[in-house]
Amino acid sequence: MEAELLCLLFLRLCLGYENEEKNDKLPRPFLSAWPSSVVRPKSNVTLQCWTHFQNVTVMLGKVHDSEYQQEQSSVGREAEFPLTDLQPEDAGGYFCAYKTAASLEWSRRSQNLQLVVTGSLQEPSLSVKSTSTMTPGHRTLHCLIPSNGSECFMIALLKTGIPEPLQTKKERNNQTDFMLWNVTSKDSGNYSCIHYQCNWPHLGSSPSHSLQIWVTDEPSVSGTPSLKTDRVGGDEGNPPEPADTGRIFLATFSCLCISLLFISIFLIYRCTQRGSSHEESPKR
Structure with missing residues (x-):
């Protein structure tokens, strides 16, 4: 009897070790927000989960809200979860995980991404x-x-x-x-x-x-x-964007000087043409 119990215990430990190895083979994914993790109310944001394998099932969860869960298949190594018309109650920490066709359990969770919806508190x-x-x-x-x-x-x-x-x-x-x-x-x-x-x-x-x-x-x-x-x-x-006011002033001054130079050359040319025409008329 004791030998059977020891065999069962050994088998359970081996199975648990295999499950840990299988779960360790799924690296932690990465979660990001586009265009930003700090957004205004009623705006839209897309949470992007990046995995290490293609064509996997990806899950989006929310910290402190066990009932919140979205699942979808990845396109390549990425899965996108669009969040629209955001309200203050949509703020909080989000995470993602994934599983392959061969794995039975979810991978380790990604780092928590804090989504901030602005406008509820006074500005600092x-x-x-x-x-x-x-x-x-x-x-x-x-x-x-x-x-x-x-x-x-x-x-x-x-x-x-x-x-x-x-x-x-x-x-x-x-x-x-x-x-x-x-x-x-x-x-x-x-x-x-x-x-x-x-x-x-x-x-x-x-x-x-x-x-x-x-x-x-x-x-x-x-x-x-x-x-x-x-x-x-x-x-x-x-x-x-930041600007160098000294360079702007120098460029403007250079343009004005060049413009005055061209105007002066044009006026001198016209005066020279008129003088030559007056000299030719008495000779005729």
């Missing part, structure tokens, strides 16, 4: 923090949220044209700092910050007013790249 403010000990080439962006500091918020730094937040911090304070290290011309752009609740229902704020930052390749007095900032009036949309 973003500014450049200046201190006497500021390290050359680095900048600190200061985000201040309208909160008493008792509730848990996730504070995210956004950049126009980047679909995912650049940095995210979990805070119970009403302010936080984001560091930009070794800034170069690639860091030029329009920045803003938002905050949303750590827990359900994950209500999110409107983005702060955009802070325009541009970095020139010409070094400053300290030898580091020259960095300038300016506040953009609009908080959303496509703010104007």
Whole structure:
């Protein structure tokens, strides 16, 4: 009897080991949002799940909502889940998993993707923090949220044209700092910050007013790249790109000088033609 129990126990351990090996053969997928994971109310977004195998069954789930589940077959190694007319209750963490025709269980879940629907909370403010000990080439962006500091918020730094937040911090304070290290011309752009609740229902704020930052390749007095900032009036949309006002002025001045030069040559030519015609008439 004891021998039979030991055989059954050994067989169960072997089967469990085989299932673990079979599940380990399915790498974790990757979930992304297009055009962005931070969206306005009533807008549309597509969640894209990328797998390591073709023609698999993909499942989209939602954190803290076990009843939410969508399934569809992938096209190649990608499956798309469109979410339309988004409302504040659609915010939260999403994940995806997949299974092949040979596997019986779902793969490991992807990383959680936080979908933020803006507009439910008051917008924060973003500014450049200046201190006497500021390290050359680095900048600190200061985000201040309208909160008493008792509730848990996730504070995210956004950049126009980047679909995912650049940095995210979990805070119970009403302010936080984001560091930009070794800034170069690639860091030029329009920045803003938002905050949303750590827990359900994950209500999110409107983005702060955009802070325009541009970095020139010409070094400053300290030898580091020259960095300038300016506040953009609009908080959303496509703010104007950074521009070098000195170069614009030089180009405009050059065009005016060239135009005046051509006008002067034309006037001299006309006067010369008239003078020659007056000299020929008495001779005739």
